[in-house]
Amino acid sequence: MNLQRIVWGNVAIALLSFxxxxxxxxxxxxxxxxxxxxxxxxxxxxxxxxxxxxxELQGKLADSFRQEIIDLVYDRFDFRVMSQLxxxxxxxxxxxxxxxxxxxxFAKLLENTYYDRLNSYAGEQxxxxxxxxxxxxxxxxxVVVRNDTETPVVYKLRHxxxxxxxxxxxxxGVSLVRNYRTQFASIIEKEKYPGLIKRLEDxxxxxxxxx
Numbered sequence: 001m002n003l004q005r006i007v008w009g010n011v012a013i014a015l016l017s018f019x020x021x022x023x024x025x026x027x028x029x030x031x032x033x034x035x036x037x038x039x040x041x042x043x044x045x046x047x048x049x050x051x052x053x054x055x056e057l058q059g060k061l062a063d064s065f066r067q068e069i070i071d072l073v074y075d076r077f078d079f080r081v082m083s084q085l086x087x088x089x090x091x092x093x094x095x096x097x098x099x100x101x102x103x104x105x106f107a108k109l110l111e112n113t114y115y116d117r118l119n120s121y122a123g124e125q126x127x128x129x130x131x132x133x134x135x136x137x138x139x140x141x142x143v144v145v146r147n148d149t150e151t152p153v154v155y156k157l158r159h160x161x162x163x164x165x166x167x168x169x170x171x172x173g174v175s176l177v178r179n180y181r182t183q184f185a186s187i188i189e190k191e192k193y194p195g196l197i198k199r200l201e202d203x204x205x206x207x208x209x210x211x
């Protein structure tokens with residue numbers, strides 16, 4: 001299994017989940033403390049940036065907006081929890097330094113891959129439906145509307161330091177984190193953990209050289 005399959009293993013997840021998870025990144029006011037309000041405000045903000053800087057929804061986002069968007073990504077995502085869930089039992093078998101390195105690689109991989117997906121935005125709308133909060137966890141349900149097609153997108157969040165942070169996204173019943181977990185486990189089984197790290201590093205290096 002190659003890393004291209006890791007990244008694009010499920011097209012529906014890859015193109016929809018993180019495109020609109022990326023949209024859930026702009027910090028809103030402290031008064032808007034519930035998860036649905038935070039995510040909706042974030043989506044509205046990032047889509048406005050995309051619309052303002054892609055004339056007639058065509059062409060490519062200016063590189064000057066990359067760091068702005070990426071900074072917002074790191075503010076809204078809990079990449080450490082996502083990494084721990086993606087590695088599952090393998091997380092406890094590596095050192096704390098290796099854990100930190102994996103979090104960096106996983107976040108960088110997603111950053112490079114899904115920033116590019118913002119360039120394919122073509123006027124899709126996001127409609128938020130409901131939220132369910134249980135202690136420090138929450139689930140926010142929405143639909144992505146493209147033409148006459150609605151795709152359900154569910155955000156899973158946890159409350160930390162007065163913010164609701166995304167740690168998984170579910171598209172049509174399929175978990176993004178679980179999808180990565182399955183593929184990472186398959187590679188580790190065949191090539192051990194260092195083999196997975198090499199694949200991630202090689203993919204990131206290629207992404208950087210292609211910029």
